[in-house]
Structure formats: C-alpha cells, structure tokens
Amino acid sequence: MNATITSTAHYVPEKVLTNSDLEKLVDTSDEWIKSRVGINQRHVVSDGEASSDMSTKVAHSLLEKRRISAANIDVIIIGTVTPDHPTPSTAAIVQNNINAENAWAFDLSAACSGFLYALETGAKFIESGQYKTIMVIGVDTMTSILDFEDRETCIIFGDGAGGVILEASKSNTGILGSVLKTDGSGAESLNVLAGGSKYPASPTTIKNRQHYIKQDGKKVFKFAIKRMSDVSTKLLEDNGLAGKDIKLFIPHQANKRIIEATGERCNIPLDRVMINIDKYGNTTAGTIPIALNEAVESNLISNGDYILLAAFGSGFTWGSILIKWDTMV
Numbered sequence: 138m139n140a141t142i143t144s145t146a147h148y149v150p151e152k153v154l155t156n157s158d159l160e161k162l163v164d165t166s167d168e169w170i171k172s173r174v175g176i177n178q179r180h181v182v183s184d185g186e187a188s189s190d191m192s193t194k195v196a197h198s199l200l201e202k203r204r205i206s207a208a209n210i211d212v213i214i215i216g217t218v219t220p221d222h223p224t225p226s227t228a229a230i231v232q233n234n235i236n237a238e239n240a241w242a243f244d245l246s247a248a249c250s251g252f253l254y255a256l257e258t259g260a261k262f263i264e265s266g267q268y269k270t271i272m273v274i275g276v277d278t279m280t281s282i283l284d285f286e287d288r289e290t291c292i293i294f295g296d297g298a299g300g301v302i303l304e305a306s307k308s309n310t311g312i313l314g315s316v317l318k319t320d321g322s323g324a325e326s327l328n329v330l331a332g333g334s335k336y337p338a339s340p341t342t343i344k345n346r347q348h349y350i351k352q353d354g355k356k357v358f359k360f361a362i363k364r365m366s367d368v369s370t371k372l373l374e375d376n377g378l379a380g381k382d383i384k385l386f387i388p389h390q391a392n393k394r395i396i397e398a399t400g401e402r403c404n405i406p407l408d409r410v411m412i413n414i415d416k417y418g419n420t421t422a423g424t425i426p427i428a429l430n431e432a433v434e435s436n437l438i439s440n441g442d443y444i445l446l447a448a449f450g451s452g453f454t455w456g457s458i459l460i461k462w463d464t465m466v
C-alpha cells in the first residue's frame with residue numbers, strides 16, 4: 138500500500154522584503170542577488186506572527202480543499218527548525234488551533250530537508266496500515282534566526298509554509314520510493330550554534346551573535362548540487378526511470394544556480410524544473426511544499442505524472458522522493 142498526496146496548500150506572510158530593502162541594511166545590490174542567487178523578493182512575518190500561525194493557515198486550507206474535518210486527521214508532522222518555542226512543539230500548537238481532536242502531533246528537525254523527512258515518515262505511517270490520514274507541513278520563520286548584518290545569509294532566506302495530506306493510494310501510485318541521507322560531519326558548515334543545550338542563551342551567546350544562522354556558502358553550494366543529484370539519479374535508476382520521464386522536478390529552492398545545475402546533472406530539461414525562488418527566497422522546510430502547491434494550482438501536474446522532489450540542508454541532511462501523481466479526488 139502506497140501513500141498518496143490528496144491535498145496541497147501553502148501560505149506566505151503578506152509583508153514583502155525586496156532586494157532594494159536589503160540594500161539599505163547590508164552592502165549588497167539587487168543586481169548581485171538576482172544574478173548570484175535568483176531572488177527578487179521574499180515574504181517575511183510581521184511582529185507576533187510565528188511558524189504555528191503560518192502552519193495553521195496551511196492546515197485549514199488543506200482540510201478545506203480535501204473537504205474533510207480536522208477530526209479525520211490521525212497524525213500531524215511538522216518539519217521545522219524555527220518552532221514557536223523549544224517546547225511545546227509547533228505541531229501541538231497547530232493540533233489545538235485546528236481542533237484535530239483525534240491526532241497526535243510532533244515536530245521533526247531536518248532543516249531544508251525537513252519536509253522530505255516528514256513526508257517519508259508520514260508515508261511509512263500510512264504504509265503500516267495503522268493510520269489513514271496524515272497531515273505533513275514544512276514551515277520556517279527564517280527571519281527569526283537571520284543576522285541582518287550578515288550579507289551572506291540575510292539576502293537568501295524568507296518565511297513561509299506549505300503542506301500536504303497523505304492517504305492510502307488505491308492503486309500502485311503515490312509515493313513510489315525515496316533515498317534519504319544524513320552526514321553529521323557537515324554540522325560546522327551550516328548551523329545556529331546557540332540556544333540549545335550545548336550553548337544555552339546567555340549574554341555571551343547574544344553578544345557573539347550565536348543565535349543566528351551561519352554558513353560556509355561555497356561549501357554548501359557544491360555539496361547541495363552533488364548530493365541532491367546523486368540521490369535523485371539513484372532513485373530514478375532504482376525505479377527504472379530516466380530524467381526525461383519526470384514531468385516536474387521540484388528541488389529545494391536555495392539558489393537558482395544550484396537548482397539549474399542539479400536539474401542538468403539529473404538530465405531533466407530546464408522547462409520541467411520548478412523554480413519559484415525569485416518570489417520567496419529560501420524558506421527552508423517550506424520551499425518544496427510551497428512549490429508543489431503552486432505547481433498543482435497552475436495545473437502543471439496531472440494524474441499519472443512522475444514528480445521528483447529533492448532537498449539538501451543543515452546536518453547535512455538530504456534526499457529525494459519519487460511520486461506517481463494520483464490525487465484520487
């Protein structure tokens with residue numbers, strides 16, 4: 138029994154931060170950001186708006202589109218590295234907000250791969266036969282961990298959320314396979330050092346700006362292309378497919394040049410590679426479900442199409458998931 142996606146939705150905050158806004162904060166330019174990263178603007182939360190607020194909007198929209206009530210949801214899984222609080226989980230807050238009285242809920246931390254890890258976990262719950270309806274959300278409020286004095290990070294990220302509902306497929310469609318990986322030796326290249334149990338928040342951690350995300354951009358850039366294309370190629374081979382068979386490739390939106398190079402290495406024509414980083418920037422766990430919902434709403438995907446998802450992020454974490462589209466509804 139495969140799991141299949143029966144509803145998709147996304148939400149981005151109303152407020153927009155443009156490249157020219159960033160020119161006023163750090164030494165950068167609209168031209169540099171567009172040509173080196175491919176971003177024109179990103180959406181950012183307003184004061185008081187957090188990951189649970191964006192996720193709750195996505196959750197309501199998922200239920201409305203699927204025409205089911207929150208009582209039908211068995212499990213809520215939220216991929217995020219920017220939860221509202223260290224505890225309780227953002228998933229617990231969303232469970233209460235939507236009154237999903239029969240669901241148990243938890244967060245999953247895998248950075249930019251958070252949605253793929255959560256999707257795989259949800260799919261396995263469906264495959265076990267024990268659960269029928271799973272809500273999977275990827276959300277990040279990256280502005281809560283951005284250093285607006287660091288031009289190598291603050292220009293890249295944005296805030297946003299997306300999600301899906303998973304149910305059992307009636308035929309041999311839905312999520313066909315996955316390759317997911319972790320290499321913890323990459324921890325130093327992309328992290329938020331303080332605020333956890335190793336370096337609890339203190340005047341020193343604040344003074345040293347250790348609550349902000351830091352990265353070795355060049356290293357992450359190279360690893361992202363190689364590792365996303367390696368797992369995607371393997372997944373295609375495992376399923377007897379080639380790049381030309383993929384109707385739509387939806388990679389994590391971290392840098393337009395990473396996206397294009399990964400698609401090329403997987404032999405997927407550029408017109409079948411989903412790119413929306415220009416509008417939203419890198420929303421970490423949000424990028425793939427946001428792009429997936431935009432693709433669905435733009436009628437880029439039909440039943441029977443092969444869809445390939447790929448992500449790479451802090452950890453390092455990365456992976457690829459293959460779907461034979463079948464919404465059943």
Ligand code: UT7
Nearest residue numbers: 164165166169173249288289292354355357358391392450
């Ligand atoms: O989701 C996973 C998280 N992160 C990523 O996937 C990020 C992956 N890495 C990247 O996307 C790119 O490496 C960056 C966008 C971070 C940087 O782009 P790059 O083309 O690799 O730039 P670079 O580091 O090679 O720097 C080229 C130049 C440098 O100046 P000099 O030394 O040549 O004078 C940088 O100081 O560009 C400079 N630079 C900037 N200039 C204007 C770096 N950031 C900026 C900026 N505006 N924001």
